Amino acid sequence: MSTVIHGGTIIDASGQQQADVLIGDDGRIEAVGQNLSGGQHLDAAGCIVSPGFVDLHSHLREPGQEVAETIETGARGGALGGYTALVTMPNTTPTTDCAAVVEQIRTLGKNALCEIVPTAAMTIDRLGQEMAPLGELVDLGIGIFTDDGTGLQDPRLMRRIMEYSTGLSKRLGRPVILAQHCEVEALSKGGYMHEGEWSAKLGIGGQPAEAEELMVSRDIALMRLTGAHMHFQHLSTAGSVELVRVAKAEGLPVTAEATTHHFSLTDAACATFDPVFKVHPPLRTDADVAAVRQGLADGTIDAIATDHAPHTAHDKEHAFDLASPGMLGLETAFSVALEDSGLDLPDILAVMSWKPAVIAGLSDHQGVNVQPGAAANLCVIDPDATWTVSGQAMASRSANTPYEGRTLRGRIRHTIYAGEAVVVDGEAQR
Amino acid sequence: MSNALVDGNLLGIEGMTATEIEEILDLTDIFAEISQRPIPKVPALRGRTIATLFFENSTRTRLSFDTAARRLSADTMTFGAGSSSLSKGESLRDTVEVIEAYGADALIVRHPMAGTAQRIANWTDAVVINAGDGCHEHPTQALLDAYTLRQHCGSLNGLRIALVGDIDHSRVARSNVLAFTALGAKVTLVAPATLLPSSLAGWPVEVSHDLNAVLEQTDVCYLLRLQHERISEGLIPSVREYVNDFGMNEKRANLLPSEAIICHPGPTNRGVEIDAAVAADPRAVILDQVANGVSVRMAVLFLLLGAGRDLIESPTAEGNK
Numbered sequence: 175m176s177t178v179i180h181g182g183t184i185i186d187a188s189g190q191q192q193a194d195v196l197i198g199d200d201g202r203i204e205a206v207g208q209n210l211s212g213g214q215h216l217d218a219a220g221c222i223v224s225p226g227f228v229d230l231h232s233h234l235r236e237p238g239q240e241v242a243e244t245i246e247t248g249a250r251g252g253a254l255g256g257y258t259a260l261v262t263m264p265n266t267t268p269t270t271d272c273a274a275v276v277e278q279i280r281t282l283g284k285n286a287l288c289e290i291v292p293t294a295a296m297t298i299d300r301l302g303q304e305m306a307p308l309g310e311l312v313d314l315g316i317g318i319f320t321d322d323g324t325g326l327q328d329p330r331l332m333r334r335i336m337e338y339s340t341g342l343s344k345r346l347g348r349p350v351i352l353a354q355h356c357e358v359e360a361l362s363k364g365g366y367m368h369e370g371e372w373s374a375k376l377g378i379g380g381q382p383a384e385a386e387e388l389m390v391s392r393d394i395a396l397m398r399l400t401g402a403h404m405h406f407q408h409l410s411t412a413g414s415v416e417l418v419r420v421a422k423a424e425g426l427p428v429t430a431e432a433t434t435h436h437f438s439l440t441d442a443a444c445a446t447f448d449p450v451f452k453v454h455p456p457l458r459t460d461a462d463v464a465a466v467r468q469g470l471a472d473g474t475i476d477a478i479a480t481d482h483a484p485h486t487a488h489d490k491e492h493a494f495d496l497a498s499p500g501m502l503g504l505e506t507a508f509s510v511a512l513e514d515s516g517l518d519l520p521d522i523l524a525v526m527s528w529k530p531a532v533i534a535g536l537s538d539h540q541g542v543n544v545q546p547g548a549a550a551n552l553c554v555i556d557p558d559a560t561w562t563v564s565g566q567a568m569a570s571r572s573a574n575t576p577y578e579g580r581t582l583r584g585r586i587r588h589t590i591y592a593g594e595a596v597v598v599d600g601e602a603q604r
Numbered sequence: 605m606s607n608a609l610v611d612g613n614l615l616g617i618e619g620m621t622a623t624e625i626e627e628i629l630d631l632t633d634i635f636a637e638i639s640q641r642p643i644p645k646v647p648a649l650r651g652r653t654i655a656t657l658f659f660e661n662s663t664r665t666r667l668s669f670d671t672a673a674r675r676l677s678a679d680t681m682t683f684g685a686g687s688s689s690l691s692k693g694e695s696l697r698d699t700v701e702v703i704e705a706y707g708a709d710a711l712i713v714r715h716p717m718a719g720t721a722q723r724i725a726n727w728t729d730a731v732v733i734n735a736g737d738g739c740h741e742h743p744t745q746a747l748l749d750a751y752t753l754r755q756h757c758g759s760l761n762g763l764r765i766a767l768v769g770d771i772d773h774s775r776v777a778r779s780n781v782l783a784f785t786a787l788g789a790k791v792t793l794v795a796p797a798t799l800l801p802s803s804l805a806g807w808p809v810e811v812s813h814d815l816n817a818v819l820e821q822t823d824v825c826y827l828l829r830l831q832h833e834r835i836s837e838g839l840i841p842s843v844r845e846y847v848n849d850f851g852m853n854e855k856r857a858n859l860l861p862s863e864a865i866i867c868h869p870g871p872t873n874r875g876v877e878i879d880a881a882v883a884a885d886p887r888a889v890i891l892d893q894v895a896n897g898v899s900v901r902m903a904v905l906f907l908l909l910g911a912g913r914d915l916i917e918s919p920t921a922e923g924n925k
Contacts, residue, residue, distance in 0.1 A: 374801030377718040377739030377778060382802070447719025491697035491727075493717035495738070 175199065175213035177595055179588070182218025182554060185520050186225050186543040187528045195223060197550040201593030205546055214595060216588045218554045224523045225541045226258025226288070226551040226589065228530040229504065230353075230431050231322070231407060231479035234260065234290070237278060238267025243484035243571050245279065248504070249286030251482075251569040253596045255504040256553035256586040259289040259531070259540045264300065265323040271295040271306040276314050287589075287596040287604070289551070291534055293318040296335050296352060302326050305335055312342045312350060317535040320353035322407060323454075325389050327359055332393065336402035348535055349403040349427065356389035356406060356414065357381075357455065366495050368441040368456040376444060378494060383411035383462070386455055390414045394421045397428065405533060406430040408481050410455040412465030419474040429533050430469070431479040434507045437466045438514035439576060449490045449497030450574050453483070467516040470525060477530035478515065478522070480507050484572035502575045505568050509582035512557065519557060550593040559585035569602060613725050613732040614904055616741035617782040625783060628903050629751050635902035638675065639895070648910045649678035655708035656735070657699075657724075659685045659715040664870060664894070665735050665745075669712050672901035676910070681706065700724050710909055713737070731908045739773050745869055746779035748900040750787060752893050753824055756865050761788035766818050768794040768850055769828030769877055772801045776869045777828060781809060794818055796849070798839040815850050819859035826867045827852055827877045843876060853879045857887070865889050 179195040184206070196212050198204035234248035245262075252260045262279060264270030270279065276292050283290025294311045298304045300321040308319060319339070326332045339350040362385040367373050369380020390406060394417060397404055409415055409430050418430045435453060440460055443451040451457060469475040483500025490497045511522045531541025539549035562581045565573030589597035596603055617625070638644055654673045656666050666682070673680045683703055703711065710731040713721045721734035736742040753760055765784055771777045771793050784791050785808045792810040793800060804811065812818050819825065830846060840846050852866065860866070866878070866888040874880050882888060 369802050371803040371805040374772075374803045375778075375806070377737075377741070377775060379739075380802055447722045488695050491695040493696055493715060493720045493723065493738075495717040496696075 176204065177214040177216060177590065177593070178210050178212040179216045179218045179223055179552070179554060179590075180210070182221045182223040184223045184544045185523055187524065188543045190520070195544060195552070197590060197593050199593070201550055203544060203546055203548045203550050206544060216554065216595060216598065218587070220556065220558065221587055222519065222555040222557055223544060224553055224555060225527045225544065226553045226591065227256045227508065227526040228259045228261070228534055228536060228540050229257050229480050229482070229507070230261045230477050230530045230533060231263065231433070232260040232482045232504065233263050233265065233484065233500065235484060236266065236282060237275065241571070242486050242489070245282040245286055245290055247569055247571050248482070248484070249283070249288045249290060250602050251504040253287035253589045253591060254569055254586060254600070254602055255506070256508050256555065256589055257288050257504060258551035258553070258589065258591045259291055259534065259536055261291045261293055261318065261534050263322045264293055264295040264320065269295050269299045271298055271300070273310055273314055276311065276316060287602060288591050289536070289540065291536065292316065293320050293353065295319065296321050296326060297331070300324060302328055302331065305331070305338065308335070308338060308342055308350070309345065312346045315346075317346055317348065318351045318353050318405065320355065320407065322353065322355045324359070325355045325357040329392055329396070333396050333400060336396055336400040339402050340400060351403045351405050351533065353405040353407050354389065354393055355408070356386045356393070358385045358388045361385035361388065366452060367444045368458045370441060370459055372441045372444055376447070378444065381456055383413055383458065386411050387413040387417060390417045394426065394428070397421070397426050403427040408433045408436060408455055408479065409466065409469065409475060410436045410458050410462060412462050415465045415469035415474055419469070419472070422474060429476045430474065431477040431530070432466045432470060432475045433479055433481045434503055434510040434514070435501055435576060437463055437470065438510050443576070444494070447494050449492065449494050450501065450576050450578070452494060452497055452499045453481070453501050454499045470515055470517055476525065477533060478507065478511055478525045479530070480504050484570050485574050486572055490574055500574070502565065502568065502570055502572060505570070506563060506575060506577050506582065508555065508586060509561070509584045510577065512584040513582055550590050552590040553586055554588040556585050556587045558583070561585050612908060614743050614908065615721050615725060615732065615734045617743045617746050617779045617786070618741065620786065622786045622788070625747065625750060625786060628747055628900070628907065629754060631903040631907060632751050632896070632899050635906070636896070636899040638902070639899055645675050645677060647677045648906055649673070649676040652678045652709045652909055653681065653707055654678045654710045654712065654905065655681045655683060655703050655706070656712045657683045657685070657703060657714070658735075659720070660736070662714050662736070665714060668894070668897040669735060669901050671898050672905055675898070676902055676905055678905070678909070681708065696720065696723060697727050700727050704728050704730060710905065733904060733908065736775050738775065739778070740775050741779045742775040743779050744897070744901055744904060745776050746783035747904070748893060748897040749780055749826070749867060750783050751896045751900055752867065752889055755892065755896070756889060757823060760784060763789040763823050764792070764821055765789050765824040765826060766792045766794050766822045767826045767828065768815060768852070770799045770830055770834060771795050771828070772799050773831065773834070774828050780826065781807060785809070792818055794850070796840055796846075799834065815856065816859060819856060820861070822860060823864050824867060825852065825860060825864060829869065829871065830873060830876050847876055851877060851879065852882050854881050857882045857885055860887070867893060870894065
């Protein structure tokens with residue numbers, strides 16, 4: 175059955191136009207124009223039609239921690255948030271560090287409400303000791319490797335993995351990207367929030383900004399040595415943003431992401447001792463929030479990512495130090511970006527859709543301009559609608575949103591994945 | 605943060621006004637008198653059950669609260685958790701719900717991690733009293749210290765207080781800075797740079813790294829306990845160097861004005877932060893602090909559980925208790 179998105183304003187990388195979109199049975203856009211008609215009618219009056227969002231950083235917890243999230247529920251949350259592709263992190267159980275787990279995730283993702291794109295670990299079991307079989311994984315089409323959750327501490331092994339990755343680009347057909355969670359553990363150990371005024375006051379061990387910045391700095395130096403392509407995950411400090419800015423000016427092949435919480439919340443939120451605000455890297459200061467926004471505005475930061483990290487209530491009902499770090503993000507990301515990123519709507523769509531699509535190697539079918547022949551991965555946004563965040567009401571198996579009770583502007587109305595209207599009027603269709 | 609007694613809990617000194625602190629100190633006078641009686645016991649909390657939840661070993665604070673509860677005729681129960689209960693098998697909330705099911709009216713909580721008393725207060729209808737949460741706060745210690753200073757120096761207003769030692773890892777220091785400065789004292793933190801918090805923004809204090817230079821202008825020298833693990837963590841080179849620079853010995857005690865007093869929250873490391881000879885100096889009021897601890901804790905329990913609650917709660921709310 176064909177589908178028509180009627181009455182919306184299309185915004186994509188090529189610009190803006192008022193037009194209907196006709197999607198054919200083959201999951202591709204058949205026509206873009208005025209007064210189109212088709213089988214299923216999706217109203218988009220007053221709404222924005224955009225290429226679907228691509229999240230570079232989702233923890234969908236499967237296999238291994240299905241009590242907190244599954245690929246099915248995570249993808250449903252993603253679709254409700256306007257995402258048509260989620261890049262999943264490899265800290266599963268077992269770790270996504272070999273062909274078998276990659277295949278399992280892809281199998282589980284086949285019927286999901288958005289595209290599931292696994293990454294794999296750089297080192298076996300993410301232990302930072304032995305290189306994972308990168309070649310075998312590249313042959314499966316894995317283009318991003320990361321030990322996310324921890325940074326790779328050993329500079330010698332990091333150097334070797336970077337060198338090795340450069341030899342695999344031809345096999346992949348594009349540069350292999352190493353994504354780093356930047357945190358020097360010797361400095362962050364014993365820290366559970368940002369080290370500063372608030373940690374001192376609350377008596378909680380702090381992680382200094384320098385724990386992140388030292389690893390960003392190290393990896394930039396090693397990029398010069400090895401020629402590897404790097405992506406820095408969840409930049410959270412003003413110093414990190416500046417280091418990446420300088421590296422980009424130098425012409426190094428580096429990209430970076432920022433999470434919604436790192437430009438919308440500060441360490442002051444930890445004053446309640448509620449571990450819903452505990453996250454790695456930690457919430458930082460007002461100055462860091464401003465620097466992350468500036469990094470997004472000037473293109474230093476290429477993408478808004480969620481670091482969607484579901485945890486059960488049980489795993490958060492501990493002392494702050496002991497509670498699991500992480501926050502939900504998929505269903506709130508767009509609205510928080512609209513409220514707090516400081517970006518205009520077209521720029522938000524760029525850093526949530528077509529720019530991350532390129533980094534993820536998906537740009538032939540995700541984040542594509544809305545034109546005949548393109549894969550129909552789209553979302554329809556009502557920028558004026560308001561809604562109140564409720565963790566319980568989310569599709570996630572967990573409820574750990576830091577925005578609970580907050581009223582946000584901007585709501586995803588419809589999401590179309592591979593031509594199927596998976597979300598219609600804010601409701602997941604399956 | 606709203607911590608004060610108006611919430612029906614005592615979670616920290618943070619958020620308390622000078623008036624609220626003084627109200628407790630005034631009430632403490634009554635319980636200090638009761639403690640002097642041949643039979644130091646009143647029926648104020650008869651039929652009430654007070655549970656001490658100690659997730660961290662502490663003989664003194666637990667004994668002090670236990671004594672205070674018994675002198676008020678409350679029933680007491682004790683939950684002592686080894687480090688195994690800090691593992692993730694049972695959550696903190698699970699543990700609290702179990703204790704609450706035994707019917708406790710008040711939970712006195714000691715925990716090695718910051719913020720736990722505040723977390724627990726969100727999960728229970730029982731009164732929660734923070735008996736020390738990690739490096740965060742230890743409000744009854746600050747109240748008993750303020751009471752002791754008032755007893756010896758009359759008023760804290762304008763009093764020059766030096767807090768000496770491991771400020772960063774000290775809940776006593778955090779609560780005392782808040783209480784002493786609220787009551788008008790001038791506080792100087794004296795410590796090696798590695799034992800100070802990473803940021804002192806918003807702390808109304810002076811800082812010095814030179815104890816000798818501070819002592820002559822000090823009315824109260826408050827010494828904090830040095831944990832030996834600070835050496836293995838690389839925060840200071842050795843106990844010997846700490847003693848050289850910050851240990852209270854007779855020579856340093858002589859630099860203090862004659863009417864000055866010396867405090868320590870206990871247990872003391874003799875020969876480290878305080879020499880035996882100084883502990884025996886009549887200006888050292890360490891045992892007064894211990895005795896006052898019982899009276900202050902009686903006042904706090906009375907205020908939060910006894911007739912004192914009528915003053916801050918409507919009769920209907922009291923009926924729900």
